[in-house]
Amino acid sequence: MPKRWIQRDEKPRRWLLSERIFKYATAAAGAYVLAVILVMAIQLGFESAPIWEEEGAEFVFGTDWNSVPGRESYGALPYVLGTLITSALALALGFPLSIGIAMLVMIMPKRLGRPLGYLVDLIEAVPSVVFGLWGLFVFRLYFRDYVEKPLHDTLGDSIYLFGGTPFGLDVLTASIILAIMIIPTISSISREVMSAVPHQQKEAAYMLGSTTFEMFRMAIFPYSKAGLLGAAMLGLGRAVGETMAVTMLIGNATGANAMVSSLFDAGQTMPSIIANEFLEASPIGLHTPALIGIGLILLGVGLAINVTAHFLVGRMVKVNEGPVH
């Protein structure tokens, strides 16, 4: 009989102290996430109850915004649309650029690609109020004179989107600053996702005599499209919730004026209206509940984006499953 060096425990391993601590600690961590979301939703719903009682569905679909006591009327539609429009524009502008940056970093020699990747990630560390300041005092002026005005002068009469009066504080400027802000998020995640494509896939494409771009099209994009979609959704989520820079640049129209018809119109988003008015909102009337109600809608939009992303990513991952992986 050889000497035994493993002693079989009499107690089941799962009763070890470390195992029990691990179990309860992870359960608590999981519960915390659920609790935060639930408490948020309940609190927001509770605090905004008066506005829902007063306005009902009108609160979501109305365009009035009047906080004068006695003539109070609140509708969130312009801000919901403003949020969706600026975020979608930011995503449309930022996503292709982000993918382009990620592709460049991947094909560059590592000693150049790494620093470039870090630089892109550094943009994420710039506080949004700094983006707002730069946008307000620098970018907007040049953008107005060299992009918006020429666009308006040449196309303004024929294309509706370029009507309006170019002033620099508008939906387009805010969207562009938003795009710059979400680029590092999308770019670094899509870089990770695309770098995770197995080497064999890339070699298969190269073996067939593909150029670098054809290799991306044939091997990398199809394989990583679920992750790329996830990256886009995270960027969209960030754009939807972004407050400071947008508030400083979007022009802050209210009520029916915030229903934009041109890219050069001043608008308003859900976060920006809250940031603009929370200080002056009176707790007695409906103004505070209205702002909190907008917060609730914002939370709902954010959750909807995330759930959609999870659903889409899950479906795509299923397609990709198979013995090769």
Add this chain to the structure above:
Amino acid sequence: MRAITKQERHTPPELEPQRRYKMVTENVSIYYGDVHAVKDITMKFPEQSVTALIGPSGCGKTTYLRCLNRMHDMVQNARVDGRVLLDDTDLYDKSIDPIYHRRKVGMVFQKPNPFPTMSIYDNVVAGVKLNGVRNRAILDEIVEDCLNLAYLWDEVHDILRKPALELSGGQQQRLCIARALAIQPEVLLMDEPASALDPIATQKIEETIQELKKDYCIIIVTHNMQQAVRCSDYTGFMYMGSLIEHGETKQVFERPADKLTAKYVQGQFG
């Protein structure tokens, strides 16, 4: 283990001088950073023949094979010295477009790597489409021809639209062979194509190789010495980055000229 000195290194014989050589490497050395992985290999590959590369793990077989269609271009610290001639064109010449020439040298990898999001059909024609062929009828014909060549047509002809991943591992590997054949290469490189497969699938792949030999110059890396005996005409034995012996398969296995080769083919190390 002992180091290989220059004197001991085997000089490859002129294999049947009247034969045309499809591919020739002259003094090829490959480095990964400071590591000298393949040392000064001069080797000739005749047309319409199968050459097997054998040797213990880590001896540089795969590294050498990959330099034959410039697959090292994608590895950032790899460097290739020497000349690799395909029909008298040096593939490492500065003026050469590696993408154009890579299409002449097909490759089948160790692990089956079909494109997972594509159907069987689309996998086969992936490379053909890169060359601008879009005509449906032509593509159909290519798919049938190549799958037939890879002995896969009978098994998949009614499920061509299904994802490639629904095939078994052996079928996937034959699909990868069909995909490589579809771009009509002149040389076919195979990196242990059967190492992940069961004996029946292995046998089918070996049959495929025998069939393909009629038209192609095939170079196959294998760990399996029986496989080398069964399907190759010539064998090169590599050890620690050097080519120790190169000759007709029969000679290398039955009357090896080098002691190391003898030890290896008798299974004394490896």
